[in-house]
Amino acid sequence: MRNQFIVATTLFIMSASVGCNDDKSPSKDNNREPSKAPPTASAAPASTPAPTPSAAPSAAASSAAPAQTVEIQLASVANMMAYDKTKLSVPTGASVHLTLKNSATLDVLPHNWVLVKPGTEAKVAAAGLAKAQATGYVVPGDDVLAYTPLTPPGKSSDVTFTAPAPGDYPYICTYPGHYIMMKGVLTVTP
Numbered sequence: 001m002r003n004q005f006i007v008a009t010t011l012f013i014m015s016a017s018v019g020c021n022d023d024k025s026p027s028k029d030n031n032r033e034p035s036k037a038p039p040t041a042s043a044a045p046a047s048t049p050a051p052t053p054s055a056a057p058s059a060a061a062s063s064a065a066p067a068q069t070v071e072i073q074l075a076s077v078a079n080m081m082a083y084d085k086t087k088l089s090v091p092t093g094a095s096v097h098l099t100l101k102n103s104a105t106l107d108v109l110p111h112n113w114v115l116v117k118p119g120t121e122a123k124v125a126a127a128g129l130a131k132a133q134a135t136g137y138v139v140p141g142d143d144v145l146a147y148t149p150l151t152p153p154g155k156s157s158d159v160t161f162t163a164p165a166p167g168d169y170p171y172i173c174t175y176p177g178h179y180i181m182m183k184g185v186l187t188v189t190p
Contacts, residue, residue: 067162068094075101076111076182081173083113086184088171094163098146104153111173113159114138114147115186121172121179128174137174145169166190 068091075084084103090096100113116124120143128137136150146161166188173182 070094070096072098076103079104079106081178081182089187090163092163092166092188097160099158100148101156102151102153110150110152112148112150114174115145115171117143125174125179163188
């Protein structure tokens, strides 16, 4: 019964916010700042097992000096199902520390940030829905490269992970019904 309520509420919010999403504009590469902090290897929140990324950094990146640390600040857009940045960029092998701020004020809009392999968005979202709130709507596995925990409105969460091989990797919110609208692309450069 609770899942039916969540799905119905999500569908109502989706129908109300369609069209409200058009004024957001992607950020220009101002979302990263190098830091002197040492890189960490955690790919998931400490309370859950870390998924193992299948895309490893290139040999050149791993044999060079210590990995660069990239700080990314990402937020949801008010009470809409949208991230404030839909394009992010990091170099391969970098230690990425991403902080997600949920700017929503409605209790029915928790969000997370899930980095996935290209083409697996629907599969990852469906797997999370099947396991429900007990897992934060994320099931770690081969298709999930990194993720934040489910973040309540007005709160923040973060994740630190190593940037995978060069390419374009989708990121989504896996809360029921959100992944269709709440998404972006992390470009990993050589």
